[in-house]
Amino acid sequence: MLITIAILLISAVFFVNGKVRSDLVALCALILLLIFHILTPGEALSGFSNSVVIMMIGLFVVGGAIFQTGLAKMASSKLMKLAGASELKLIILVITVTSVIGAFVSNTGTVALMLPIVVSLAHGAQTSPSRLLMPLAFASSMGGMMTLIGTPPNLVIQNVLTEAGFKPLSFFSFLPVGIICVLTGMIVLIPLSKIFLSKKGESKNKKGSKGKSLNELVKEYQLDSNLFRIKINENSLLINKTITELNIQKKYGINILEIRRIKAPQTQFLQTINQHLADPDIVLRAGDILYLTGDFDRIERFAENYYLEMMDSHETEELNDRGQKALDFYDIGIAEIVLMPSSKLINQMIKDSGFREKYNVNVLAIRRKREYILKDIKDEKMHNGDVLLVQGNWNNIARLSGEDSEWVVLGQPLAEAARVTLDYKAPIAAFIMLLMIVMMVFDFIPVAPVTSVMIAAILMVLTGCIRNVEAAYKTINWESVVLIAAMLPMSLAMEKTGASDYLSNTLVNGLGSYGPMALLAGVYFTTSLLTMFISNTAAAVLLAPIAMQSAIQIGVSPYPFMFAVTVGASMCFASPFSTPPNALVMPAGQYTFMDYVKVGLPLQFIMGIVMIFMLPLLFPF
Structure with missing residues (x-):
């Protein structure tokens, strides 16, 4: 037991110090648990097959596809209209929207879905993403307190109550508690994020932007100033001819930049536009759209000679085109x-x-x-x-x-390619994301949440919402995945050695004689403390039965104590590895361990004080 606690404390010191990568610290802690035979190899590696870890990997891919198809940008632009450029309104909007989604979708899923949207939102408002991403992660946990399915600890206390013969909680029994959590979090986070979350991400981005963007190249070389589109009709003389046979450059002095070919036009929702270079051997088909540069008079003459249709700037060849002639860089x-x-x-x-x-x-x-x-x-x-x-x-x-x-x-042309949004795929990405949320929310669909996420991730790749499998792998932040996977077995080690039982019993049972209020405070802050080092679900599983027995022993209602366990387990903000959402936003926000301590610890403490006074009012002793 002492060795386990020592490993936990040493890991915490290195996490706070921040000089060694967090995933490396977690792996070293895991190896020490193996060396001292506290865990078997199977137990130590169980974190890497944990459904939460697999779900995180899938959600990174889904989030990458949402960003790649421009869906994030579309959603953020609509949110921008509500918030304007005000940073205060942005934080309020992010917390509110995330909390509502988090009430019905897992907090991990909520953050993964909102992450690309919030990053796009921050760039659009010319503010640092670090100002919004930590509030995003915290809001997902706060929103999870609104419903029975919002977070796993809620289901844990429901199970403990029903097994003990008490009336089960309804779906919205948690709503008043969740609303108080969100309001408290909003009031505390607004000043803390402004004071402590620096704009360090901005300077890095500015330094890293080398070379010209694709749009800058188009403007510099005036590619769009004399760009024209021509459609090959059914009666055109170009059908079944190759570029070489036509010899357009020599005859008319015009260039074909690219050829666009629409696939599956009968299914507009799945409609796909393929881009082709003007290859000398490509055979032209009816319906092809030629992108040409040259003098208007020559292009008009070429169109008349071959019975082609000149397309005006408002005629689109795709479902969600911008309504103007433009060069796109999908392929x-x-x-x-x-x-x-x-x-x-x-x-x-x-x-x-x-x-x-x-x-x-x-x-x-x-x-x-x-x-x-x-x-x-x-x-x-x-x-x-x-x-x-x-x-x-x-x-x-x-x-x-x-x-x-x-x-x-x-x-860096390939880096620019990664920024090109496949906007014509946005409806498909939106449909897949909606399908994933529906499968996760409704119990009558017999699909586990992790399965829903895996299905969505695979569909994003198969439907081309993400360029290829290699691009899908690049969306995954492996540091966060390894960090969570390596820390999950720590709770098993604490349970096996009796460390968690010893700590919780000592803290909770010692306060029973001081009355229900003191015991409630002990339950809450013990749970909150343990959740900083083990998963919130594990902390709830360990402390819910102890809190139940303690309440029964002093002859009071167990409901406020059960809520103290679930809120204490879910409202853990002082550590990046206490909950998956905290870990998810760490790389994107360029946060250090101390950033969580500076912002999350005060919030965690204030949330605890508010809950200790509010829970007995909502659920009397």
């Missing part, structure tokens, strides 16, 4: 490369460069000092120091980085 991207002095391409013409044959990319323009060459570039010779604007699918653009002796790729 195809652009990047700048600067030629090296030793490059073999110097003094070669663009048409002889081999970009198309070797790398399957097109050269759209040349920037030579302050001059931009956009027309008839195929016969242009390349000079030392020329910057070429190239276009291709993202994988081929990535291959260009391997030719360091010939050129240097400017900026």
